[in-house]
Amino acid sequence: MRFEQAISEFDPVLGLEVHVELNTETKMFCGCSTTFGAAPNTQVCPVCLALPGSLPVVNGTAVESAIRIGLALNCAIAPRSRFARKNYFYPDMPKNYQISQYDEPIAVNGYLDVDVDGDTYRIGIERAHMEEDTGKSLHMGGATGRIHGADYSLVDYNRAGIPLIEIVTKPIEGTGEKAPEVARAYVAALRDILRSLGVSDVRMEQGSLRCDANVSLRPDPQGPFGTRTETKNVNSLRSVERAVRHEIERQADVLAAGGTIVQETRHWHEDTGKTTPGRTKEEAEDYRYFPEPDLAPVAASEQWVEQLRATLPEPPAQRRARLQQHWGFTDLEMRDVVNAQALELIEQTIEAGASAAGAKKWWLGELARRSNDSGVALPDLPIDAVGVARIEALVAEGTLNDKMARQVIDGILAGEGSADEVVAARGLALVSDDTALLVAVDEAIAGNPDVAQKVRDGKVAAVGALVGAVMKSTRGQADAGRVRELLVARLTGE
Numbered sequence: 176m177r178f179e180q181a182i183s184e185f186d187p188v189l190g191l192e193v194h195v196e197l198n199t200e201t202k203m204f205c206g207c208s209t210t211f212g213a214a215p216n217t218q219v220c221p222v223c224l225a226l227p228g229s230l231p232v233v234n235g236t237a238v239e240s241a242i243r244i245g246l247a248l249n250c251a252i253a254p255r256s257r258f259a260r261k262n263y264f265y266p267d268m269p270k271n272y273q274i275s276q277y278d279e280p281i282a283v284n285g286y287l288d289v290d291v292d293g294d295t296y297r298i299g300i301e302r303a304h305m306e307e308d309t310g311k312s313l314h315m316g317g318a319t320g321r322i323h324g325a326d327y328s329l330v331d332y333n334r335a336g337i338p339l340i341e342i343v344t345k346p347i348e349g350t351g352e353k354a355p356e357v358a359r360a361y362v363a364a365l366r367d368i369l370r371s372l373g374v375s376d377v378r379m380e381q382g383s384l385r386c387d388a389n390v391s392l393r394p395d396p397q398g399p400f401g402t403r404t405e406t407k408n409v410n411s412l413r414s415v416e417r418a419v420r421h422e423i424e425r426q427a428d429v430l431a432a433g434g435t436i437v438q439e440t441r442h443w444h445e446d447t448g449k450t451t452p453g454r455t456k457e458e459a460e461d462y463r464y465f466p467e468p469d470l471a472p473v474a475a476s477e478q479w480v481e482q483l484r485a486t487l488p489e490p491p492a493q494r495r496a497r498l499q500q501h502w503g504f505t506d507l508e509m510r511d512v513v514n515a516q517a518l519e520l521i522e523q524t525i526e527a528g529a530s531a532a533g534a535k536k537w538w539l540g541e542l543a544r545r546s547n548d549s550g551v552a553l554p555d556l557p558i559d560a561v562g563v564a565r566i567e568a569l570v571a572e573g574t575l576n577d578k579m580a581r582q583v584i585d586g587i588l589a590g591e592g593s594a595d596e597v598v599a600a601r602g603l604a605l606v607s608d609d610t611a612l613l614v615a616v617d618e619a620i621a622g623n624p625d626v627a628q629k630v631r632d633g634k635v636a637a638v639g640a641l642v643g644a645v646m647k648s649t650r651g652q653a654d655a656g657r658v659r660e661l662l663v664a665r666l667t668g669e
């Protein structure tokens with residue numbers, strides 16, 4: 176069924192669960208390193224391998240991060256929260272249970288406002304709780320890397336025990352046809368907040384931020400919720416939007432044909448844009464939760480919570496609005512800035528002395544083009560805000576024209592040093608000394624007597640040909656505006 180038709184017949188209700196890996200140096204319950212990409216099973220110890228007799232110890236920094244996340248999401252922080260064992264068997268989970276939180280999470284009852292096409296949607300936050308990540312199964316020998324068709328599987332426990340925060344929304348109602356975009360905007364806003372808090376590197380493509388999307392449909396917007404499905408591990412913002420849209424269409428087809436929705440997890444396939452059934456979703460009682468006997472409850476004193484509240488940065492949405500007003504950018508310009516990940520870069524370039532317009536011009540123009548061509552994200556290009564501010568200053572003072580500035584950028588990106596070093600090494604300064612320019616001006620006049628006469632006769636527009644001659648003889652290293660002034664002055668006495 177087409178999306179528009181599905182929405183006209185059914186009201187979607189969403190629920191989003193986001194898992195974020197914290198960027199603590201060590202794991203949630205042991206001292207193992209959390210560095211991404213290490214050789215398999217080199218960052219493990221008896222605790223995260225669940226060897227008999229080993230005991231977990233809570234990572235204090237992870238608890239601080241959890242509290243700061245809760246506060247940034249306007250949650251209440253529980254004065255006492257407790258870990259629980261969530262029992263299930265997975266080969267990548269050596270304990271056969273996951274230490275999580277169940278009925279006493281650390282943060283509850285918050286909200287996050289997100290903006291879609293100028294409308295604000297307040298997304299209720301049910302809870303944010305602490306838990307540990309699983310290891311990773313690698314299915315070898317097959318073409319797809321999936322378990323089907325594989326010859327054998329390997330398990331890497333480096334990730335087992337990395338601190339996770341799971342952030343669960345309340346049911347999101349009333350979004351109608353905007354449901355897919357609201358889902359995407361929520362994950363984007365959450366990612367911005369987590370990044371601003373500095374608690375995670377929030378790289379969806381590396382799995383440090385993962386979204387599970389619950390979707391259900393009901394015929395009557397005032398009626399009870401329909402049966403939901405949970406699409407797991409959707410790993411890009413675009414996929415969040417596509418997966419929600421697809422699931423609305425798919426469920427509408429099933430319901431319209433008189434079928435029933437099965438409560439289950441579903442897998443998202445980026446290539447086909449479809450979901451396929453996973454396992455039938457367990458109910459909470461299937462996990463046999465019970466309080467973790469090896470860990471004392473976490474008691475967050477009011478004083479500690481208030482200390483952490485004082486460390487919260489300005490909320491990203493508020494910061495963007497402030498900077499936009501300060502810089503005088505339009506909504507569209509600001510969206511381009513954010514999409515290009517250029518907000519901090521432009522802010523730093525302005526701090527280093529450039530104008531807002533100048534900073535935007537270089538980052539969103541020439542440098543964004545280099546970023547696209549090379550596939551290297553703008554913040555990862557080997558040029559910094561100070562370098563861009565210096566180029567802008569050299570253009571503003573007339574030492575460089577735009578063409579030469581692009582050559583300076585070439586040099587910096589090629590590792591030839593700072594802007595000034597590239598200017599010096601490549602001999603890239605405009606001839607701004609009038610004495611030198613006048614020699615070239617007189618040569619151009621002498622070499623083009625007919626054109627010169629036209630200008631003397633009042634056809635000032637003809638001077639362009641002479642400007643061109645001077646630019647050619649100075650190999651482009653003259654300020655064309657100044658050349659024009661000198662020519663007109665020479666020929667008309669003005």
Ligand SMILES: [Zn+2]
Binds near residue numbers: 202206218219220222
């Ligand atoms: Zn360990």
